[in-house]
Amino acid sequence: MIIVMGLPGAGKSTVMKGVSADVKMLNYGTLMFEIAKEKFGISNRDKIRKLPVGQQKEVQAAVAEKLSSESGKVVLDTHCSIKTSKGYFPGLPFELLSKLDVEALVLITAKPEEVFARRQNDPTRDRKDDVKLEDVQEHDDMNRALLAAYAAHRGCPAKIIYNAQGKMEEASAQLQAILE
Amino acid sequence: MIIVMGLPGAGKSTVMKGVSADVKMLNYGTLMFEIAKEKFGISNRDKIRKLPVGQQKEVQAAVAEKLSSESGKVVLDTHCSIKTSKGYFPGLPFELLSKLDVEALVLITAKPEEVFARRQNDPTRDRKDDVKLEDVQEHDDMNRALLAAYAAHRGCPAKIIYNAQGKMEEASAQLQAILE
Amino acid sequence: MIIVMGLPGAGKSTVMKGVSADVKMLNYGTLMFEIAKEKFGISNRDKIRKLPVGQQKEVQAAVAEKLSSESGKVVLDTHCSIKTSKGYFPGLPFELLSKLDVEALVLITAKPEEVFARRQNDPTRDRKDDVKLEDVQEHDDMNRALLAAYAAHRGCPAKIIYNAQGKMEEASAQLQAILE
Numbered sequence: 001m002i003i004v005m006g007l008p009g010a011g012k013s014t015v016m017k018g019v020s021a022d023v024k025m026l027n028y029g030t031l032m033f034e035i036a037k038e039k040f041g042i043s044n045r046d047k048i049r050k051l052p053v054g055q056q057k058e059v060q061a062a063v064a065e066k067l068s069s070e071s072g073k074v075v076l077d078t079h080c081s082i083k084t085s086k087g088y089f090p091g092l093p094f095e096l097l098s099k100l101d102v103e104a105l106v107l108i109t110a111k112p113e114e115v116f117a118r119r120q121n122d123p124t125r126d127r128k129d130d131v132k133l134e135d136v137q138e139h140d141d142m143n144r145a146l147l148a149a150y151a152a153h154r155g156c157p158a159k160i161i162y163n164a165q166g167k168m169e170e171a172s173a174q175l176q177a178i179l180e
Numbered sequence: 181m182i183i184v185m186g187l188p189g190a191g192k193s194t195v196m197k198g199v200s201a202d203v204k205m206l207n208y209g210t211l212m213f214e215i216a217k218e219k220f221g222i223s224n225r226d227k228i229r230k231l232p233v234g235q236q237k238e239v240q241a242a243v244a245e246k247l248s249s250e251s252g253k254v255v256l257d258t259h260c261s262i263k264t265s266k267g268y269f270p271g272l273p274f275e276l277l278s279k280l281d282v283e284a285l286v287l288i289t290a291k292p293e294e295v296f297a298r299r300q301n302d303p304t305r306d307r308k309d310d311v312k313l314e315d316v317q318e319h320d321d322m323n324r325a326l327l328a329a330y331a332a333h334r335g336c337p338a339k340i341i342y343n344a345q346g347k348m349e350e351a352s353a354q355l356q357a358i359l360e
Numbered sequence: 361m362i363i364v365m366g367l368p369g370a371g372k373s374t375v376m377k378g379v380s381a382d383v384k385m386l387n388y389g390t391l392m393f394e395i396a397k398e399k400f401g402i403s404n405r406d407k408i409r410k411l412p413v414g415q416q417k418e419v420q421a422a423v424a425e426k427l428s429s430e431s432g433k434v435v436l437d438t439h440c441s442i443k444t445s446k447g448y449f450p451g452l453p454f455e456l457l458s459k460l461d462v463e464a465l466v467l468i469t470a471k472p473e474e475v476f477a478r479r480q481n482d483p484t485r486d487r488k489d490d491v492k493l494e495d496v497q498e499h500d501d502m503n504r505a506l507l508a509a510y511a512a513h514r515g516c517p518a519k520i521i522y523n524a525q526g527k528m529e530e531a532s533a534q535l536q537a538i539l540e
Contacts, residue, residue: 086284086337086358090328093335104446138340145328148450148505152513153332155453157446160498178446266464266517266538270508273515318520325508333512 001067001101002179005080005091005147006108007140009115009122011163011171015108016077018172021179024070028078028091031063057095064099075179076100080107080143088142092150104178105158107147112136114165181247181281182359185260185271185327186288187320189295189302191343191351195288196257198352201359204250208258208271211243237275244279255359256280260287260323268322272330284358285338287327292316294345361427361461362539365440365451365507366468367500369475369482371523371531375468376437378532381539384430388438388451391423417455424459435539436460440467440503448502452510464538465518467507472496474525 002023006012016025033045036059040051048056067076079091109115116133144160151158159178163171182203186192196205213225216239220231228236247256259271289295296313324340331338339358343351362383366372376385393405396419400411408416427436439451469475476493504520511518519538523531 084337087286087339088328088331089337090332090335092332094333095335097332106447141324142328142338142340144501145325145505145508146332148325148448148502149329149332149509149512151448152329152450152452152506152509153454155450155455157444157449158502159447160502264517267466267519268508268511269517270512270515272512274513275515321504322508322518322520325505326512328505329509329512332509 001074001076002104002106003076003078003102004106004108005078007115007143009119010108010110011168012108014168015163015171015175018168019176019179021176023073023075023179025075025077028076031066032059035059035062060096064096067100080146083139090146094153097150097153102154102156104156105147105150106161106175106178107143108161108163109140110163112140181254181256182284182286183256183258183282184286184288185258187295187323189299190288190290192288194348195343195351195355198348199356199359201356203253203255203359205255205257208256211246212239215239215242240276244276247280260326263319270326274333277330277333282334282336284336285327285330286341286355286358287323288341288343289320290343292320361434361436362464362466363436363438363462364466365438367475367503369479370468370470371528372468374528375523375531375535378528379536379539381536383433383435383539385435385437388436391426392419395419395422420456424456427460440506443499450506454513457510457513462514462516464516465507465510466521466535466538467503468521468523469500470523472500
């Protein structure tokens with residue numbers, strides 16, 4: 001399994017769409033939601049985080065089991081960290097990571113200035129002024145440090161791919177080289 | 181338990197004093213000293229580090245046990261890392277961290293330039309020229325990377341609070357929001 | 361055991377040569393190769409990475425066992441991370457690190473601008489233009505984050521030594537102070 005993470009606004013989804021490798025793409029959030037809905041009847045993704053910690057861990061373990069049962073090359077699309085008012089939640093806590101058979105970790109990012117500008121210009125975002133440039137920088141720094149911790153834990157390689165403005169094909173090509 | 185750490189000179193103690201939440205504040209160094217004094221008769225804090233490693237671990241385990249027995253919301257005040265001539269000692273090695281029930285990690289920091297200036301102006305410091313601005317930057321970078329590793333290990337959120345010059349109330353308010 | 365790592369081009373080997381402490385210096389890559397040659401008949405170092413993962417882990421475990429049997433002070437010379445097209449491979453994955461009795465971790469580095477210039481001027485390097493200044497910066501950042509994760513895992517100090525241009529004696533003296 002290859003795990004692909006990204007900084008919000010860095011263009012992870014578009015970079016992933018540019019990849020033509022014969023791989024199965026799975027989204028961690030979607031898997032969590034499907035299992036949480038089935039087990040605990042929640043109605044939307046935001047409610048996963050409101051489940052008691054024990055139930056969240058049960059869902060997490062079920063997702064890990066489902067992922068382990070996949071054959072062939074699988075790409076898992078998830079967050080490196082989720083920014084909340086309580087701080088950054090790590091997307092791959094060691095307890096989860098130790099249940100997965102990880103071949104490589106990939107972080108898709110971009111220059112904070114570019115991410116900041118993209119977020120400002122995104123018509124789907126309501127509040128354009130809720131994040132400052134230095135907040136984007138802090139999130140990117142935290143993601144890189146988390147990436148290193150995940151890699152040290154698993155002993156697998158960690159790749160940083162820059163999705164530079166106007167060079168998405170290059171970013172997709174780098175990702176494809178890892179998936180092949 | 182919520183663990184609050186800080187860069188020396190960032191003003192952790194003053195930010196913590198500005199919090200009015202109904203929490204029990206405990207200092208890790210004080211707990212270590214009390215137990216080390218009782219068990220091994222040491223006379224001051226600096227001697228903890230000179231105990232044989234086995235005895236240090238015994239003290240650390242006793243502190244972890246004491247902390248686990250606390251009921252209600254507890255704030256543990258400790259170092260993210262301690263800077264020594266041998267390097268940065270992590271304040272929360274995984275062996276300790278895995279014994280604690282951590283809800284959130286908080287790092288109180290400030291711009292290296294501000295921390296540097298505060299240290300220069302601190303009349304209680306003897307040697308004002310022993311640290312350069314780039315040393316403060318290095319310590320802050322190391323603390324952030326350690327914070328990420330601790331968060332990945334525990335699967336809990338990690339919050340960075342800036343205690344900007346003249347804005348201590350804002351920093352205290354952010355801390356209070358996490359403690360509530 | 362003290363583990364010394366370095367950014368390629370930062371001058372780790374020369375800094376280590378300037379140390380006169382009475383220690384046994386061992387190179388992790390050499391130990392890996394010797395054991396892999398004996399067990400699996402490989403003919404050069406580059407082939408270690410091409411062994412099946414199970415055999416690589418067998419070699420790694422044998423090296424860890426050999427290192428544990430050493431008496432007296434030992435310095436282990438290894439990589440903090442190895443940069444490949446698949447990403448950064450951590451030099452001290454937790455699985456290996458947990459088998460070693462580590463007293464201190466040392467990372468020898470230098471300003472990215474200086475490392476970049478040294479690489480450009482190195483007549484033994486074939487491709488001088490394959491790395492940009494920002495790649496050196498990224499590798500250095502990743503190494504520091506990995507260093508923090510290793511230190512958090514072991515609970516041992518992590519020291520960063522700068523080998524500044526024209527000040528190698530100072531860097532060697534800092535390393536010697538840790539080895540004594």
